[in-house]
Structures are given as C-alpha cells and as structure tokens.
Amino acid sequence: MSAEDMDLARTRTPRVVALSESAILDPALLGEKAANLGRLASAGFPVPPGFVVTPAAEGHLRDASPQLLESAAALGAQRFAVRSSGTAEDLGDASFAGQYETFLNVRPEGLPEAVERVFASASASRVAAYKDRAEGTGADKHSRMAVLVQAMV
Numbered sequence: 001m002s003a004e005d006m007d008l009a010r011t012r013t014p015r016v017v018a019l020s021e022s023a024i025l026d027p028a029l030l031g032e033k034a035a036n037l038g039r040l041a042s043a044g045f046p047v048p049p050g051f052v053v054t055p056a057a058e059g060h061l062r063d064a065s066p067q068l069l070e071s072a073a074a075l076g077a078q079r080f081a082v083r084s085s086g087t088a089e090d091l092g093d094a095s096f097a098g099q100y101e102t103f104l105n106v107r108p109e110g111l112p113e114a115v116e117r118v119f120a121s122a123s124a125s126r127v128a129a130y131k132d133r134a135e136g137t138g139a140d141k142h143s144r145m146a147v148l149v150q151a152m153v
Contacts, residue, residue, distance in 0.1 A: 015057035015064040016071050019050040019150070029054060031085030031146045049075050050150030052085065058119045058145075065112045068149075072108045077151035080106045082114040084121070085146040100145065105152060118147045 013029060022030050022038030030038075034052045041047040051071045057064040072080065084100035101121035103114040122145045 013056040016067045034085035048150040053147040055144035079152040085148045
C-alpha cells in the first residue's frame with residue numbers, strides 16, 4: 001500500500017472501534033489478534049469486552065482520546081489490558097510476539113498514555129532489528145499496528 005493509499009485509508013477509518021465490530025472489519029486494518037477476538041466474541045465465546053484503537057489514531061491520539069475514554073467508560077471497567085494487534089504480528093515464518101509493549105491494570109485516565117506507548121513500541125530498535133531479520137517472510141517493514149484495549153478479568 002502506498003503512502004497516499006495509507007493516508008486515504010486513515011481518513012476513512014474510524015479511530016476507535018468496538019471489539020464486537022472488529023469481526024466484520026478487515027484484519028489488515030485491525031490486526032489478526034483484534035479480528036480473531038472479535039470473531040470469537042461474535043461466536044459467543046467468553047472474550048473480555050473491549051475496543052480497538054485503529055492505526056488511523058496513531059499520531060492523532062489527542063483528537064482520539066475523548067472517544068477512547070468514552071469507549072472505556074461504556075465498558076464500566078476500572079482496569080484495562082492495553083496491547084498490540086499488529087497487521088503482521090504472527091506470520092508463518094516470523095512472530096512478533098513479545099516485541100511490542102503490553103500494559104496491564106491500566107486505569108481509565110492512563111489509557112491515552114498506554115495506547116501511545118504501545119504505538120511507539122512499533123518503532124523500537126528491537127522491532128526494527130527483528131523486521132530486518134524477518135525480511136522475506138511477509139513481515140512488511142511498513143506494517144501497521146492497532147492497539148487492543150480490553151477490560152481486565
């Protein structure tokens with residue numbers, strides 16, 4: 001996807017999506033983890049409620065924060081798990097498990113910062129080094145990340 005296509009997709013993509021809605025959206029947008037959890041929840045499996053902060057919010061978190069906090073309040077939880085849902089996180093020949101940051105027991109007021117830190121972890125030197133080693137396995141150097149926010153159980 002070209003830079004222009006990515007910019008266009010960001011303008012058309014919601015910044016925050018309910019986990020229940022993620023089952024019907026493109027996993028290339030939300031990452032496989034969020035898409036799979038959305039499918040499981042839609043099928044009736046006991047998945048903690050949550051929402052996905054899409055790649056469209058990256059770099060615009062200040063604008064997306066009210067919607068993020070509103071989505072968290074609607075869940076009624078007091079603590080959250082905040083973790084990555086990369087578009088190229090788990091591939092046949094490469095796995096980014098453990099490369100990105102995860103934050104547990106995050107209070108609602110701490111969500112914007114935690115989400116921002118998860119997004120920032122995609123630029124960490126360890127991730128860049130892994131992407132360089134995984135080149136040719138489908139690990140796109142420009143793959144995007146969404147951030148999954150779920151109520152702690």
